[in-house]
Every structure is written in structure tokens, then in C-alpha cells.
Amino acid sequence: MRSTHENEKGTALAMALFISIVLFGIAAAYFSLSFGGYENSTREMACVQARLAADDGLDLAIAEVKSLVDPGGDGLGDLTTTAPDGRTITVAVERVSTSLFELHSVAVLARARSGADMVAEIAPSQELEFSPEAAVCTRGPVITTGGICIDGRDWNFGGTAVVGPGTWGILSTGTIANTGSSMVGGNGIPPAKPAPPGTQLGGYTWSDGVNQDGDGATDEEAWDGIDNDVDGLIDEDTNSYPSDPDVACHLPPGTLKQTAIWYGTYYTTPAQLEAAILAAGNKFPGGAVIFCDFPTWNPADFGSSFNDEPSILVHHNPAGSATMNNIHGKFKGLALVDTLDHFNANVVLLGAMMSFAPAGQTNALGNGNAYFRFSSAAIANLPLVGALKVKIRSWNRSVAQ
């Protein structure tokens, strides 16, 4: 017995050590699992923050593109920004077409990085609110000369056929005189010389006698972009000739110019516009607002063919003295101009024209065998203007740690 007990000496301690090691091993394994889970959770949080940061980058880039302001001077939409917590966001933007943009945003955080790719369509969203009352509207007196033919009947989109009675040929607040072999038609009446009754109207006040807003007052507002009667509405029931192109289209000041900048069709010299016409295949830029911010274009050549999509041509300054002289070519859309002077034989303007020359200035339309043809189809298909809206076409995200 004594020898047996002596053989068992130390076994209790060995067993205790063994049990302790097993217990600690189990605890360590559990702790390891828990710590791994905690680490995973931390990474997941970092991933979420990286994802949101990448989305922030897309938002910031879109803001640059929409505002046309590039604070960093590194390209419109391109940006690199570092937040106070150290996160870095880098965005690269590529303009694929006039309205289509590819945006690539990468956010780098301490423990995660995330990328977001977006294809977005960013384009003006507002339909033009313009109701032409004549093929040619002027504030001042009008003289038609030479062989010009002004036709207020409704021509089709291609300018090949008359499809409806249309509207007036000429409306003016001043007098209208027809000279030479010039002809005027409109309201379903073919152009003739002298202008048949019902095709042109001088001394028009732009008060239509209709109470458009149903407020009990008729034609109570000057057409000036101001809420004259302080009823919260601007130019809702007008009694005067519109003061400028933006006002004529019921747009805030500067909208047409800003829209043209967006379309890339804002020109400060005639050479820029001529280069654009040449680049478009000797056609006027189509489906855009063309804002000509220069006083004179002479000779003014719109190109040998109609622009494919109707455009809005704006050539106006506050004095109403912007002038296009010695005009050639074809244009489809809405011309909001001060003065068009001396048309040549090949000129065809399809759509409508409104002059913003001062009331005291005579609008001499003529010289060559040119055609002014009203087209409601062209006016109905004018490009969108105003505030830019974003439509997301595709979105892809990736996260890395």
C-alpha cells in the first residue's frame, strides 16, 4: 500500500494542471471567436462609412456639374476632398455626351475603401412656356421689303407642307408696311401681295381681353417678369410686349443663358458659332439653346440645311441692339432676337420669331426671296430649359479592406 501511494505522488497536481489548461484553452478559444467577431463588426462599420463617403463623393460631383462651378479648378465634377476624420474622397467625372455623365468615386478610410460608379443623365427639365401669337412678333414698326414671304399658316416639322391654319403672319405694337413684292399670309390665308386682311395686325397691344388667371381682373399685369399686382403670380395675365427673351418664356432672368452654357452652345464671338455650325455639318446646332452674347453677326449664315432638332436662338442685349446682318441659310425653332437685317434668297426660318428691338426702331424684314414660316410642330419640340435634373441610369458599388 505504501509503495502504491508513493507511486501516486504528484498526480493530483498534474491533473490540476491538465484541467486548468483545458479550461483556459476553452476560454481562450471562445475569446478568440468573440474578438474575431468584434473585429468583423468594426470592419463592417468601416465599410458602411466608406460606402457612404463614396456616395458623398457622387453627390458633391453632381453638385459641381449641375452648378457649373468648379471650385477646385480640376475639371467640372472632378474633386478630391479630405474630411476632418481623415477620410479621403476622390471623384472623376467624364461627360460622355451632352447630358450623360460617368462618375467614379473612391472613398478611402483607415480600415476600408469603397468605390461607387454611376452613370447619370443630367439635363434641363423644364418645357418652354411660349405661345407664339404670330410667325413674326415685334415691338416696333415693321416694313416688309423685296421678295420676302412671311407665312403664319402652320407648316409641318420638315417645313414641306402646310398642315393647319396657324396664326398671324405678323403682329406688331407699331405699324406694318408692305413694300416691293413681299407677301404675308396667316390664319389659314396663303401669302399674297398686298397682305390679305387677317394675316397681319399692327397696333396690337398684347392685351387679349381674356382673364387668364380668373381673378376678376383682365390683362392686369405688365409682361415684365415682376409680380405687379402682388398676388404671388408673375405675368399671369399680361397687357404688354414682353421685356426680354427670358420674360417672354416665363423664365427667371438668365435662365436661357445658363441653359445655353449647359448645352455648350453659349457663344461670345461669331467665329465660335460659325465653327459650331461647320462642325454640325453646315447646320445650326440642333436641340439646344444657342445664346449669342455678341453685338453683331455679319454675315450671319445659319447653314445650308435645317438643324435636325428645333433650337432656341437668343441674340439680345439690354439695349435691344444685337443685330444679325446679311442673313443666309436655314433655321428651325424659335428665334428670340433683337434685329434680323437683310435676308438673302436662300433663307428659310421655320418656327417663330420674336424681336426685342426697342419700340422706336423699325424692323425692316426683307430684301431677298426669304421665307418666314410658322410651325407649331417646331415650337412644340423645342429643347428643355431651366433647372437641371438628375436621372440615375446605373449604379455600381465595390468595397475593399
Added chain:
Amino acid sequence: MTIVEVTLAMTVITIGALSAISTLTQSSSLDGDLKERSIALRAAMSKVESIVAYDYNDKIINLVNYWQQPANSTFTVEGLAAPLVAGLPAPHGSITFDNSDPLRLGVTVTIEWRTRQGQPRTFTLPRTLTEYAK
């Protein structure tokens, strides 16, 4: 097997068991933290998505005004247990705005809670919005 040997063995087992229990307790605490952080993350994400989706009608100040209303600027977080220690605040979330930059609106969603033992925990999720982004 002597009394000394047994005493020594018991001491070793006790130390080992205490270490194991301590480790298990820490692991359990980590598990609890992990669960709470997941809940906080989901709550913050959900709130950020709600804020981003808010239709502010082209004027981002509308978004700020809406989410700064007392009923909207703080919210309760489901799933996080109230602290066992009396008098400590219940788990909640809050939304703060930084509109010092006119072109960028910083939105921060913060989730605050306390562990069962009363230790404070915070999780924040920042987002930057712009008026032009929609």
C-alpha cells in the same frame, strides 16, 4: 498524496478556473458589445437612408427644417436594452446638421447607448448632401 499536494492542486485549479471565468466573461461582454453595435449600425444606416430619401423639393433647407423638428431630430433605437443602472438615459439616436458651407450639408446620425453595466457607447455615421444632387 499529501495534504500539501492536494492544497497545491486545488490552488492551481482555482487559479485556472478563475482565469477561464474571467476570459469567458470578457468574451461574453464582447459578444454583447458586438450585438449592440450591429443594432446601432443598422439603426444609423436606416436613418441616413430616410434622410437622403426625403424629398426636399429642390431646397435643401426644407430637409434641414424637417429633420430638425424635435419629433424628428431624436429617435428611439429598437433592440438596444436599457441600462440596468437606474437614472441613465435610454438608448437613442440624434441627427445633427452642419450647414456652415452653403454648398454642402453635413448630416451626422449619432446613436448613443449604455452597456448593461452602464458604460457609455456611441456610434456616428456622417453623410454629406448638396442641394444640387437631386
